[in-house]
Structures are given as structure tokens and as C-alpha cells.
Amino acid sequence: MADEIASVVDTRGRILDAAERLFAQHGLEATSMRMLSAAAGCNLASTNYHFGGKEGLIREVFRRRLTWLNRERLRVLDEMEAAATGRPLKPHLILEAFFGVALRMAADSEGGGATFMRLLGRTYAEPSQFIRNFLAEEYAAVLERFKRALFRALPAVPEAEIVWRLHFMLGAMSYAIAGTDALKLIAHCELDEANPAAALAPRLMSFLLGGLRAPLPAGCTAQRAKPDAKVRRSRRAA
Amino acid sequence: MADEIASVVDTRGRILDAAERLFAQHGLEATSMRMLSAAAGCNLASTNYHFGGKEGLIREVFRRRLTWLNRERLRVLDEMEAAATGRPLKPHLILEAFFGVALRMAADSEGGGATFMRLLGRTYAEPSQFIRNFLAEEYAAVLERFKRALFRALPAVPEAEIVWRLHFMLGAMSYAIAGTDALKLIAHCELDEANPAAALAPRLMSFLLGGLRAPLPAGCTAQRAKPDAKVRRSRRAA
DNA sequence: GTCTATATTCAGATAGAC
DNA sequence: GTCTATCTGAATATAGAC
Numbered sequence: 001m002a003d004e005i006a007s008v009v010d011t012r013g014r015i016l017d018a019a020e021r022l023f024a025q026h027g028l029e030a031t032s033m034r035m036l037s038a039a040a041g042c043n044l045a046s047t048n049y050h051f052g053g054k055e056g057l058i059r060e061v062f063r064r065r066l067t068w069l070n071r072e073r074l075r076v077l078d079e080m081e082a083a084a085t086g087r088p089l090k091p092h093l094i095l096e097a098f099f100g101v102a103l104r105m106a107a108d109s110e111g112g113g114a115t116f117m118r119l120l121g122r123t124y125a126e127p128s129q130f131i132r133n134f135l136a137e138e139y140a141a142v143l144e145r146f147k148r149a150l151f152r153a154l155p156a157v158p159e160a161e162i163v164w165r166l167h168f169m170l171g172a173m174s175y176a177i178a179g180t181d182a183l184k185l186i187a188h189c190e191l192d193e194a195n196p197a198a199a200l201a202p203r204l205m206s207f208l209l210g211g212l213r214a215p216l217p218a219g220c221t222a223q224r225a226k227p228d229a230k231v232r233r234s235r236r237a238a
Numbered sequence: 239m240a241d242e243i244a245s246v247v248d249t250r251g252r253i254l255d256a257a258e259r260l261f262a263q264h265g266l267e268a269t270s271m272r273m274l275s276a277a278a279g280c281n282l283a284s285t286n287y288h289f290g291g292k293e294g295l296i297r298e299v300f301r302r303r304l305t306w307l308n309r310e311r312l313r314v315l316d317e318m319e320a321a322a323t324g325r326p327l328k329p330h331l332i333l334e335a336f337f338g339v340a341l342r343m344a345a346d347s348e349g350g351g352a353t354f355m356r357l358l359g360r361t362y363a364e365p366s367q368f369i370r371n372f373l374a375e376e377y378a379a380v381l382e383r384f385k386r387a388l389f390r391a392l393p394a395v396p397e398a399e400i401v402w403r404l405h406f407m408l409g410a411m412s413y414a415i416a417g418t419d420a421l422k423l424i425a426h427c428e429l430d431e432a433n434p435a436a437a438l439a440p441r442l443m444s445f446l447l448g449g450l451r452a453p454l455p456a457g458c459t460a461q462r463a464k465p466d467a468k469v470r471r472s473r474r475a476a
Numbered sequence: 477g478t479c480t481a482t483a484t485t486c487a488g489a490t491a492g493a494c
Numbered sequence: 495g496t497c498t499a500t501c502t503g504a505a506t507a508t509a510g511a512c
């Protein structure tokens with residue numbers, strides 16, 4: 001990762017850094033290749049030379065961070081599962097592996113991780129077809145893996161319910177990371193935190209865990225509930 | 239509202255309906271005034287005549303639904319508070335007033351409410367300054383009111399924590415409504431629901447309530463906790 | 477109020493010199 | 495690899511006839 005990120009020397013790296021920053025600030029479409037080239041201190045033609053067009057550039061901006069992020073998520077999860085020696089992981093560990101890694105990246109304001117996570121959060125809502133397909137590809141394996149881990153961790157909760165809740169958790173995280181200003185709007189009064197980005201992680205984690213372990217909605221039948229009395233316990237014991 | 243929405247007769251209404259649909263589908267910037275005029279069956283110049291430009295049109299698309307939505311939220315909350323005769327409302331009722339109203343609108347596929355809510359969900363992540371300011375204005379009063387209701391309902395939870403959690407809940411809802419396809423990505427296997435939009439509401443509500451009532455993150459001191467033994471109870475009794 | 481026609485600006489992309 | 499210069503298309507917006 002270190003080789004690939006934040007190269008002040010070569011043009012290619014400078015373009016990617018500038019793109020990341022401007023995309024996060026103004027959005028993908030509102031950022032023109034001209035704007036971007038100027039910010040990177042190079043020529044318009046150069047950006048097209050390196051990435052073959054705007055679409056290629058966007059893809060690369062996401063790829064260089066996302067592959068690392070998702071690999072790291074899997075690494076942490078693997079580590080945890082190895083330590084658990086066959087027993088299902090507790091839900092809070094699974095969330096830690098998925099969201100904790102992302103939140104640590106979002107708190108890294110020097111390496112550009114914060115900028116990228118802001119961009120990523122906004123991009124989840126992007127209607128453009130090509131970017132949705134691209135993100136779907138990048139995420140498919142990771143989501144599948146974490147989904148299965150949650151299934152194992154919460155055997156009393158119907159799988160469909162877990163899928164929905166994973167969806168909700170992704171939304172809460174995206175929005176929380178992308179919208180710092182939205183929080184200020186709600187707060188109105190000053191939040192006492194000096195650094196909101198650092199204060200976010202523990203707060204979001206406990207919120208997500210609460211949502212994941214919430215009582216099931218009325219009329220929801222447990223499809224895989226074991227016929228013993230541990231049902232209630234396993235919904236609490238995270 | 240009935241007068242203002244879905245007029246097939248007058249051009250102005252047809253433009254608004256077409257704009258709502260196309261904005262939700264392609265995004266604000268990716269939808270051109272030409273595309274939009276064609277879909278509305280009128281001329282490009284006409285749309286500029288009625289709304290004074292693209293920005294004015296966007297503003298009006300949101301205004302006609304948002305003022306109704308937020309007024310309805312306040313109406314329901316007022317009604318609940320009147321019925322409670324001075325006692326603080328239970329958290330689940332407050333969430334019902336805020337999110338329930340929105341979710342019912344999102345489930346209305348005939349009146350265009352579903353389309354609009356999809357648009358709204360995506361727009362929360364919009365980086366454009368003018369649209370953020372506009373939404374901030376439209377929401378300020380409602381958020382303030384619901385914030386205070388939650389403060390009263392959860393006296394043992396620090397106000398800052400409630401603000402954060404309101405923020406998280408807004409994110410979960412936006413994303414849940416905006417991203418139907420994202421869910422399919424996660425699911426991979428088929429969800430048995432015939433109508434995902436209708437299945438959403440109870441699931442999201444229980445998730446949000448679980449998050450709102452989650453145990454406080456470690457190191458979080460209750461700033462207004464009363465010095466009696468009811469603290470634990472009031473965090474559960476929703 | 478609705479149209480045709482047009483002004484203006486700016487987007488993404490490329491050819492070709494160096 | 496990087497530049498200048500330019501092509502081509504599409505965007506918002508408006509002037510002015512009807």
C-alpha cells in the first residue's frame with residue numbers, strides 16, 4: 001500500500017491524490033478533468049494518457065484503497081476466527097473487523113484515508129450504473145464472508161433478517177462518515193468533542209451492535225431457531 | 239397536497255413529476271433539462287419559464303413533498319404528545335412519528351412517494367452546496383423538535399449521544415430507502431419477500447430502536463443522569 | 477404559455493510535436 | 495511521458511415570434 005499511495009513524485013500518483021480529494025469535495029460528475037489536472041499540477045492530456053479517460057480514473061481512485069481495505073477486513077476476521085478455534089465469533093468482534101477497520105481508515109487524516117472514506121460514503125448513493133457495478137464487484141466476496149460469519153454468530157436470527165440489518169449498518173456507517181456537516185445541522189448546539197472523527201468510532205460501534213441485536217420485528221418467524229431455550233440468550237450474548 | 243401533486247393536465251405539474259422520476263433514476267446532475275423536457279412532453283424553454291432554471295426546478299421538486307412530509311411528522315408527534323398528557327413519550331413512538339411517516343410515504347408507489355423518497359435518500363449524500371443548504375433549512379425545525387422529544391424520553395442518555403444516534407438513524411433510513419439494489423448485492427440469495435418496500439418498515443424500525451437504546455459506549459459519562467436507580471430502567475423501557 | 481432558434485460555456489477526448 | 499492545440503458534443507440559458 002505504501003508504495004502505491006500518496007506519491008508526490010510521479011504524476012500518476014499526484015493525479016490520483018487530487019482526484020480523490022476533489023471527488024470527495026464536489027462529487028464525481030461535478031469534478032471535471034480540467035479542474036483535476038490543474039490541482040495535480042499537470043496537463044489535461046496527461047490524465048487521459050494515464051487512465052484512459054475519466055471512468056478509468058474513477059475506477060483506479062477506488063481500487064487502490066478498496067482492495068487494501070477489504071483485504072484488511074478479511075485478514076482481521078481470519079485472525080479472529082483462528083483465535084476462536086472453531087467456535088462462532090461474537091457479533092461485536094465481527095462488527096469490529098468490518099466497521100472498525102473502515103473507521104480507523106476514516107480517522108487517518110494524514111494518509112488521505114479520511115478523504116477517501118468520505119468519498120466512499122457518498123458514492124454508495126451514486127446512481128451511475130458503472131460505479132454501482134464496480135463497487136458490487138469489489139465488495140461481493142467480503143460481504144459474502146461477513147454475512148456467513150454473522151449467520152454463524154446469530155443462529156437464532158433468520159438469515160433474511162441478518163441481511164437486512166447488515167444493509168442498515170452499511171447505511172448508518174456510510175452516512176456517518178460522509179456527512180460531517182449533517183451532524184452539525186442536527187446538533188445545533190455545540191458538541192463538546194474536539195475531534196468529531198475520533199469520537200465517531202465507539203459511538204457508531206455501539207449503535208450498530210444495538211441495532212444488530214435488536215428484538216426481531218413482530219411476525220418474524222425464526223427460520224433456523226434451534227428447539228432449545230438458548231434462543232434469547234444468543235440474541236443477547238454479544 | 240392533492241391539488242399540487244401529479245397533475246397530468248398542466249405543464250408545470252408534468253415537469254415536476256418527470257423531474258422527480260429522472261432525478262431519482264439518474265441523479266440531479268446527470269439529468270439534463272432537455273431529457274426532462276422530453277419526458278414531460280414539453281419544450282426546453284418551457285421548463286426554464288416555469289422554474290427560472292434548473293436550480294429553481296430542483297428546489298420545487300423537493301419543496302412540494304418535503305413541506306408536507308415534515309408537517310405530517312410534526313402533526314403525528316403533536317397528537318402523540320397530546321395523548322400522553324404531559325408524560326414523556328416512549329422512544330418507539332417518537333421514532334414511529336419521524337421514520338414511520340417517511341416509510342409510509344416510501345411505500346406509496348402509486349402517488350410517487352416511493353420515487354421521491356428514493357430521490358431524497360440519495361440527495362442526503364449530495365455534495366452540492368446549494369442543495370445542502372436547502373435541505374438544512376427545510377429540516378431545521380423538525381429535527382430540533384424531535385431532538386427535544388428524544389431528550390425528554392431518554393433522560394439518562396447524554397444529549398450528545400442522542401444527537402449522534404439520531405444522525406446514525408437518519409443514515410440507516412436514507413440508505414435503506416435509496417438503495418434497493420444494494421440489498422440485492424448483499425443478499426445474493428433471494429429474499430423471500432414479494433414486496434421489499436413493504437417489508438422494510440417493521441425491520442428498519444426495530445433496528446433503529448435497538449440502536450437508539452444500545453448500551454452507551456465505554457467511557458461515556460451520563461451528563462444528566464438522575465441520581466437514583468431508574469437509570470437502567472429508562473434505557474430499557476421503550 | 478409555448479414554441480424555434482441560437483448564444484455561450486464547458487465537458488471529455490485526441491492528434492501530433494517534443 | 496508531457497505538452498499545445500483542437501475536435502466534437504452537450505449542457506444551461508435566453509431572445510423573440512406566435
